[in-house]
Amino acid sequence: MPSHARPVRRPAARGPLSAHVLAVLEGAHGPAPQIPRSPDPDDLHLALHLCYELHYGGLPGVPDDLEWDPHLIAFRRVLERWFEADLFDRVGPPVPSQDVRAALPELIRHDDGPSLSSWMVEHGTLTAMREFVVHRSSYQLKEADPHSFAIPRLPRAAKAGLVSIQAGEYGVEHPDHVMHSELFARTMRDLGLDDRPNAYLDQLPATTLANGNLVSMFGLNRRWRGALVGHLSVFEMTSVEPMGRYSAALERMGASPVARRFYDVHVMADAVHEVVAVEEMAGPLADEEPELAGDILFGARAVIASEGAFAQHLLDAFAEGRSSLLEPVAA
Ligand SMILES: [Fe+2]
Ligand SMILES: [Fe+2]
Structure with a gap:
C-alpha cells in the first residue's frame, strides 16, 4: 500500500x-x-x-x-x-526602525547561535541527519505555504518581490517544475523516512513545533505581515552556506544525489533569493509602509532566536548521545 x-x-x-x-x-x-x-x-x-x-x-x-x-x-x-x-x-517587542536594508544583514551578522550545519558536516552521523530531517519535515513538507498567506496582504512592490521568491519555492526554476516541498519529500523517502504530513508528530518536541508555529502565526495574522516578511528574509539570507553543508554531510554519509537534491537546489536558488528578499521585498515594504519596519526586524529576531533554540536542542542531544526526538525513529 x-x-x-x-x-x-x-x-x-x-x-x-x-x-x-x-x-x-x-x-x-x-x-x-x-x-x-x-x-x-x-x-x-x-x-x-x-x-x-x-x-x-x-x-x-x-x-x-x-x-x-x-x-x-x-x-x-x-x-x-x-x-x-x-x-x-x-527577543523584545517590535521597536520603530529606520533602515531595514542595513539592519537585516546586521542582525544576521550578530547572530551568535550555534551552527547545526557545521556540526553535521564535521561530526554528524546518518542517524543524526535522519533525525534532523524528521524535525524539519513539520515545516519543509509545506515549505513556502505559510509565507504565501502574505501575498494578498502586501502592497505592490513588496508583493511582487515575495511572489518572485515563492515562484522559485514552488518549482518555477526547476527543470521539471518540482517544488521544494516535493524535493524534501524525496529526500525523506530516499533516507527511508515516512513523508506523510504529521507522520512523526508524536515525536516532535516543543522547540520544533515552535519553529513551525512561529511562521504560521505570522502568516495567518494580517497584523504580523511585516514580521512574516522579516522571517522569510532571514530564511533566504541564511540558507546558502548551511544548505551546502547539509549536502556535503549527506555526501560524506554515502547518501544518494536524490537525497541531496533538496539541499543542492537551495544553494543555487537562495543565492538569488537572498538578494530579492532585501532589495525587492523587505526594503520596498518598509518604504511603502514605514510603520512596519519594526515588525520586519521583530520577525527576523524571532526566527533567529527560534532557530538558535532548535539548533541548541539538537546539539545538546547529540553531544549526550541521545535522541533529539521525543522517541527515536526506527533505523
Ligand atoms: Fe526553498
Ligand atoms: Fe528560497
Whole structure:
C-alpha cells in the first residue's frame, strides 16, 4: 500500500491544552481550559500546531469546516497571546526602525547561535541527519505555504518581490517544475523516512513545533505581515552556506544525489533569493509602509532566536548521545 493511502495515527495529547483541541477536532465542545501561568511548552505548541494545520492540508478525519470553528479560533487566539508574550520576553517587542536594508544583514551578522550545519558536516552521523530531517519535515513538507498567506496582504512592490521568491519555492526554476516541498519529500523517502504530513508528530518536541508555529502565526495574522516578511528574509539570507553543508554531510554519509537534491537546489536558488528578499521585498515594504519596519526586524529576531533554540536542542542531544526526538525513529 502506498504510504499516502495509510492514515496517520491521531497524535497523543501532551496536557490539557492539546487534549482540548483534540477533543474539539473529534466533535466535543467542552469548556476551554485556562492557560496556566507557565504552560508546558510541549502541550501548548502541540495545541497550536493542531489549530494551524486546519489552515493548510487539514488533519485526517477532521471536517474541513472546523477551520473556522469559533471555539477553536477563540482558543487559538489565547494560545497565540501566550506565544507572543513569550517571544517578546525572549527577543523584545517590535521597536520603530529606520533602515531595514542595513539592519537585516546586521542582525544576521550578530547572530551568535550555534551552527547545526557545521556540526553535521564535521561530526554528524546518518542517524543524526535522519533525525534532523524528521524535525524539519513539520515545516519543509509545506515549505513556502505559510509565507504565501502574505501575498494578498502586501502592497505592490513588496508583493511582487515575495511572489518572485515563492515562484522559485514552488518549482518555477526547476527543470521539471518540482517544488521544494516535493524535493524534501524525496529526500525523506530516499533516507527511508515516512513523508506523510504529521507522520512523526508524536515525536516532535516543543522547540520544533515552535519553529513551525512561529511562521504560521505570522502568516495567518494580517497584523504580523511585516514580521512574516522579516522571517522569510532571514530564511533566504541564511540558507546558502548551511544548505551546502547539509549536502556535503549527506555526501560524506554515502547518501544518494536524490537525497541531496533538496539541499543542492537551495544553494543555487537562495543565492538569488537572498538578494530579492532585501532589495525587492523587505526594503520596498518598509518604504511603502514605514510603520512596519519594526515588525520586519521583530520577525527576523524571532526566527533567529527560534532557530538558535532548535539548533541548541539538537546539539545538546547529540553531544549526550541521545535522541533529539521525543522517541527515536526506527533505523
Ligand atoms: Fe526553498
Ligand atoms: Fe528560497
